[in-house]
Amino acid sequence: MVHTAYPSSYYAASANCTSERPSLREALETDICVIGAGYTGLSAALSLLEAGFRVVVLEAARVGFGASGRNGGQIVNSYSRDIDVIERSVGSAEASMIGAMAFEGARIIRERVARYHIDCDLKNGGVFAAFNARQMRHLESQKALWQRHGYEELQMLDQAQIQQVVATNRYVGGVLDRMGGHIHPLNLALGEAAGVESLGGTIFEQSPVVNIERTSSPVVRTPEGSVRAKFLVVAGNAYLGDLLPELAAKSMPCGSQVIATEPLDGDLAASLLPQDYCVEDCNYLLDYYRLSADKRLIYGGGVVYGARDPDDIEAIIRPKMLKTFPQLAKARIDYAWSGNFLLTLSRLPQMGRLDDNIYYSQGCSGHGVTYTHLAGKLLAEALRGQAERFDAFASLPHYPFPGGRAFRVPLTAIGAAYYNLRDRLGF
Numbered sequence: 001m002v003h004t005a006y007p008s009s010y011y012a013a014s015a016n017c018t019s020e021r022p023s024l025r026e027a028l029e030t031d032i033c034v035i036g037a038g039y040t041g042l043s044a045a046l047s048l049l050e051a052g053f054r055v056v057v058l059e060a061a062r063v064g065f066g067a068s069g070r071n072g073g074q075i076v077n078s079y080s081r082d083i084d085v086i087e088r089s090v091g092s093a094e095a096s097m098i099g100a101m102a103f104e105g106a107r108i109i110r111e112r113v114a115r116y117h118i119d120c121d122l123k124n125g126g127v128f129a130a131f132n133a134r135q136m137r138h139l140e141s142q143k144a145l146w147q148r149h150g151y152e153e154l155q156m157l158d159q160a161q162i163q164q165v166v167a168t169n170r171y172v173g174g175v176l177d178r179m180g181g182h183i184h185p186l187n188l189a190l191g192e193a194a195g196v197e198s199l200g201g202t203i204f205e206q207s208p209v210v211n212i213e214r215t216s217s218p219v220v221r222t223p224e225g226s227v228r229a230k231f232l233v234v235a236g237n238a239y240l241g242d243l244l245p246e247l248a249a250k251s252m253p254c255g256s257q258v259i260a261t262e263p264l265d266g267d268l269a270a271s272l273l274p275q276d277y278c279v280e281d282c283n284y285l286l287d288y289y290r291l292s293a294d295k296r297l298i299y300g301g302g303v304v305y306g307a308r309d310p311d312d313i314e315a316i317i318r319p320k321m322l323k324t325f326p327q328l329a330k331a332r333i334d335y336a337w338s339g340n341f342l343l344t345l346s347r348l349p350q351m352g353r354l355d356d357n358i359y360y361s362q363g364c365s366g367h368g369v370t371y372t373h374l375a376g377k378l379l380a381e382a383l384r385g386q387a388e389r390f391d392a393f394a395s396l397p398h399y400p401f402p403g404g405r406a407f408r409v410p411l412t413a414i415g416a417a418y419y420n421l422r423d424r425l426g427f
Helices: 039-050 083-089 092-100 104-115 133-148 159-163 185-198 266-272 313-324 368-383 388-394 404-425
Strands: 027-035 055-058 123-130 154-157 173-182 202-204 211-213 219-221 226-234 252-261 278-281 287-291 297-305 333-343 350-354 358-362
Touching (some): 083 092, 083 133, 104 173, 104 185, 104 368, 133 173, 173 278, 350 388, 368 388
Parallel strands (some): 055 202
Antiparallel strands (some): 252 297
């Protein structure tokens, strides 16, 4: 059987615990079988176990192997398309409910970190940075929108104020989200996995699902074992492959690239981001960055549609970093890695049911750290018979990519190029 290790990344190199869990080599029965040990699957498992269900989690590689263990580590509220887009897509009742949940994922993360004593370098505060007046107007509208849904944690920053937050002259202003923040993403996943096991749940690694028997009591088969369950939770996201073709048809894996510098001198690190906030800009193809606990700058950006790994990640991302921080011209890059997230045509997440006993959530579209934790809770609520909030997300319309799988990459890239040009021209 193929053994899949963590990709070489700063997160894997600094993980709290690298001990492996066994693969599935027997036939089991349980209440809920969860496919995927990323944030969605782990969050669902924790919520289900807390409610008294028996849970088995199957992971094709390692806990947090996918986007959950490779992302930028930023706690960003709301969704990849904001609440106003949702308001135009569904009725006012559903939109109001989804809007009320837009800030819950960040609270869930903090609750889990406290409850399960997870050491993941949690820091508070995230900044959205604007390059021009158009983006500032968007941030002002976003602040008003979030306030309309009960969120009062945003603070506008003018040019002088944002230069006190981040040592670059690129931005004309921004907004601080006091309840945003950042974490070591793989250590968060590993801590949640330990929480699952502390509640009696079982996680099998190196156990890819090769077949699902969709019966009244579905059976999930791996190369050397099987799990019969009352319900399935499908949480594979960009790494699900074609296991369930109806899910693959409405989504597209995409890659994002990240680098991490050598540990920086303490004074230099403090000068770059004096309050230790994380930052993302307001471009369509945005850059994002933060300091790690050991004072490396972690910088990411760009998208590769179709999830192809670039030959030279440093050559792509280092110039972006130096455009923001030319003072790092002599800094060594110690790590460079890529990871996949799952894009939907609407950029809104997909949640729903396949048959009566298979539930799924996917398609965070690059905005998954908070949403996945919310999604896991909603999946558990639905399986407990409290499906109102789950059904609000399930009501969001979703469509296949135009041209089918053969044309989804080039057509999406063309659309992204248009928005990238708009960003460059400032309109």
